[in-house]
Amino acid sequence: MGNMGQDQVTSLSSRRGIATAARIVVKVGSSSLTSVAGGISEDALVKLVAVLAQRRLAGTEIILVSSGAISAGLLPLGLSRRPKDLATQQAAASVGQGLLMAHYNRAFTSHGVTASQVLLTAEDLTRRHQYVNAHRALERLLLLGVVPIVNENDTVATHEIRFGDNDRLAALVAHLVKADALVLLSDVDSLYDGPPAQGAKRISEVASPEDLEGIVIGSAGKAGIGTGGMATKVQAALIAAETGIPALVTSTGQAAAALAGEDVGTWFGINGNKRPVRMLWLAHLADIRGRLVLDDGAVRAVSERHKSLLPAGITAISGDFDAGDAVELSDSAGRVFARGLVNYRHSDLPQMLGRSTKELAKDLGREFEREVIHVDDLVLLNG
Structure with a gap:
């Protein structure tokens, strides 16, 4: 049956x-x-x-x-x-x-x-x-x-x-x-x-x-x-x-x-x-290895317009994570609203914060011309 x-x-x-x-x-x-x-x-x-x-x-x-x-x-x-x-x-x-x-x-x-x-x-x-x-x-x-x-x-x-x-x-x-x-x-x-x-x-x-x-x-x-x-x-x-x-x-x-x-x-x-x-799994079971703090524009892009996370919208990072690890996303007030699988090591991100992918590709190489977290690897926790 x-x-x-x-x-x-x-x-x-x-x-x-x-x-x-x-x-x-x-x-x-x-x-x-x-x-x-x-x-x-x-x-x-x-x-x-x-x-x-x-x-x-x-x-x-x-x-x-x-x-x-x-x-x-x-x-x-x-x-x-x-x-x-x-x-x-x-x-x-x-x-x-x-x-x-x-x-x-x-x-x-x-x-x-x-x-x-x-x-x-x-x-x-x-x-x-x-x-x-x-x-x-x-x-x-x-x-x-x-x-x-x-x-x-x-x-x-x-x-x-x-x-x-x-x-x-x-x-x-x-x-x-x-x-x-x-x-x-x-x-x-x-x-x-x-x-x-x-x-x-x-x-x-x-x-x-x-x-x-x-x-x-x-x-x-x-x-x-x-x-x-x-x-x-x-x-x-x-x-x-x-x-x-x-x-x-x-x-x-x-x-x-x-x-x-x-x-x-x-x-x-x-x-x-x-x-x-x-x-x-990402929403409920993944081992969270770090946190990315986003500015208001990036919060809206991710949560309302369902866009990928770009380095320009990140204001701070914490944790020790590798590419492929799960991290949580928060707004400037500390409210965690999403989780995602990050494309970079924690040590790569500080030099990227607030910068466009085009600028990063020019200064650091083409491998930096990609999203920090792709939309397909993002899950909203309250939506």
Whole structure:
């Protein structure tokens, strides 16, 4: 059964539409899969797989983005908490990923459903060639009736370019496969307007980021196992919603109700249009290496007239960056309004500030007769 496409996406005006959605990305966090004693909870995983397998057998295409590899590797390595250093995280992921997939394969096979492993890095979703390959592989798996189980490739990922948490990875995967909906599962049943233990009210629906103004959103994971918390789930849901994919945030225990379209969790309605996944990465995930301060004319050119950034409009720079790195753009008051991939090293720019490209080409050479940031490598943060 194929994806119904954009018409189906725009028809999901409420959580009830999940019940008939043709393609759904489901993300589950480490805390939902971890036992009290450490390692993977067989019972929790089996219950979740039963829900997902039932929906797959009913004809819906399911992509599962699953955390848990590092958590699964802690017990075999004699570790009590998630390690902070990258090397030990990679070691734990290397040990745990196979264990995690063994659990999933056994559980899905018991329902007559085939599962597969798909490990992605941020580069797989931001570089054109790798993006196309990732898209092709997932489409073929779905066509063959498989449930792809996606995780970040923690064993080879670096601090400089990684998703950092699987919530945002799930949002980008949903965009990659043109999903009809994104469902983010954790150990919290909904977003609340305050601490649930203090009588806070459930937030049933979020129509735009403005609905969340003044609400304090927790970020700590349970027992040091996860990397996200509610803050990253909300961010991921907003990323999806602003690119044309509605999202639902709820608990793993409510998975069946969520997929049935029942009134559970917090629904993030569509509030934008689809844009390239590379721009999503730049807006939300890129490692920012510096800042360029623009004069008023350059701010208007970039933000209102959607022009490339030229050296004549830059008044100050900060940071240590190379050509190709991500930098943020601010106005003279310090308001950051855009991000972009810069074409020059930080050490090249001081001699270029305030000068035209024609003048720079004459004085410094033809290689300086180009934009500091091309419009195709710019993303506005509030537009």
